[in-house]
Amino acid sequence: MEKKVPLTIDGKNVEATAGQTILDCANENGIFIPTLCNHPALSPIGACRMCLVEIKGQRNLQTSCTFPVTDGMEIQTDSKAVIDARKLVLDMIFSERNHFCPYCEMSGNCELQDLGYRYRVDHWVFPTYTKAFPLDATHKYYLMEHNRCVLCERCIRACDELVANHTLGLRQRGSESMVHADGNIPLGESTCISCGTCTQVCPTGALFYKRSAFMGKDSVTKQVKSTCNQCSIGCGTEVVTRGGNVLCIMGDWDAPVNKGLLCKMGRFEPLYDTRPRLTKPLLRGKGKSEEISWEKAIQTLAKQINTIKAPEIGVLAGSYSSNEALYLIKKLFNQKLQVSNIGLINTVAPRIFNKVQSKLEDITKSDIILVVGSDPLNDQPVASFIIKRAVDKGARLIVVDDKKNGLAPFAFMNIEMADISTAIDVARRAENPFILYGADITKAAIAELKKLEDKVNYIIVESGVNTVAAAALGLNNGYDPAALKLVYVLLGEQNCAGDDLFKRIPQNAFIVAQASYLSELTEKADLVLPAAIWSEQSSSLTNIEGRIQSINKAVEPLGEAKPDWEALQLLSIQLGKDITVSIDEVSTEVIKSLK
């Protein structure tokens, strides 16, 4: 059991866990101590000196974020000496660079401004604007305004400790200090991977998004907690909207998977997507397609389905399909219509071990990490942050891949799939090996990995967003295009896979494409059903750890687009096979299938 020590804060008797800092103990006991450089997700450095407290017996005021508690300690958090010191610190912070609020993007969401209000900073005490700093606008997604920087180093710590990318650092000394990328090169040309974590931890307006700048502070925007659907990790997000438009996406600090982190794919790319959207159902007449109503589209589809036999119907589910849609496909097509030709657009990684999968956070506890036939750095970046963090702490990474792998530069060994036995030998000698493998794994490699069954922890890194659920529902076997006369393709937000996809659709089949964006497939399709995208629907996804997480609607769908599952539900009603679906029902079904 953890050792407890008694102490007093502002005369109140409290108990602290030995080793805890004064700040943590105060927070636990509902005693407020102001902070600026401190961030719950980062290690404390005591740089800003806002959290100063008076400790009996100590000659000077101490930073509570770094000072550990001791038995019988007597602490004052709001004595005159403390308040005077904090005000002096604040006056000094405000005097350096430009902390004038009205033309700052972060006014209203700024931690420095909050402190100014708290301690009533109503004029500059010391000379200000003595030196102008540059603005770095070279990055595609965010601005680095050095004039607003308070040198709290949160961005640097986030880049080091959370993302393990080590792009940001500090140069010069004292008031000349500046945050820089890669030893002073423009941020846009640096090794920055655009995950945006630095912008999320910045307490002031020094790092902020270009796209949503000056579009509204928290008090006028809406924040909707959701789940990112750009890869199979399923990071928790907070979608910020105003007037029915998405302004930006933030990582949810409370989310169990990513704990606040996001990557370029999740934070920025969905906002910069320029693919043309589909907004109305389209029916191909003689040669050209025309816009029709949903009612007519569903009627047409039902009629098509009713005129052919079950073995002539095929369904292909895309990587983005929600749990609800996949469940409906199973219920409607497989169970009610007796369709067995159901497949997935993307590949499914094989199951190798007869034991329960680990969680992503367990990667940090391992000493040898094997990445086999998958490329998390490019495909599931947040998973690669966790791997890189473990490597920073001394874990050895072995990458086994025949293709160019993003994690290769961080690896202790890079091995081709054929030589996997070398990696197995190393892993066997390790105490706590961890394996992440994907669909690119070869049969021979599977046999070798099997040898580690006893001691290994593992995670299957599916390349498809919701492939875990699709596989769990058994939708990945038995697709044979030979006899098909109608193929229902649930493409969603996925890019049309080109020839690979068309090989699986017979030439003369009636193609139904449920898709969000215009593509080669929707051009060829006989019936197009417009699908809502990530921000426009409420549904759920299953991540690679098997967590079922909900996507919540942040804005209304564009045009007449509908969530993937809603279209299937309409179809089931039209066919007289009404299936009620609720998120709870789907969750139960998916959880049952995963066991």
Next chain:
Amino acid sequence: MAKVKIATDWLAGCAGCHMSLLDIDERIVGLSELVEFTSSPITDLKHPPKEGVTVGILEGAICNTHNIEVAKQMRERCDILIAVGDCATFGGVPAMRNLVGTDVALKRAYIETESTVDGVIPDSLELGRPLDFVVGVDKIVKVDLFIPGCPPRADAFYYALTELLAGRTPVILPPEVFTYD
């Protein structure tokens, strides 16, 4: 009882703070039973009376020699000087030019703007000389009360004046009207 005299003036500002003062609306009728607005940029009398006023209110930053004269005259002729608005308290928008320098700012404004042909930087002796550095009023004269805000809320003006009339000092603005923007 004689009315309490108030004088206001503006320096390098935009008149927005004076507009906000007028935004106290009908309460100004009740207020004018207790106070007399002597001089202001929007009255016939432009300079505070020589015999002095109790409260002087200054809007705007100090950015030229003329601003210094006005600020000094107000300070000499009032008992309590209030700096209102972000320019008077922090330097505000005019202080943005500190980040590039006065010469560069003048050149850009009068010569280099895209719409300017044969521009000249005004240098009449009647004009105040621009300072190298824009500062808040407190860097030139002693200020007794700061009311920040861009503009300060009308309620902040009203609160401060009624507190002073009631003889309560120092004036501590309530959090809902203590604002920077």
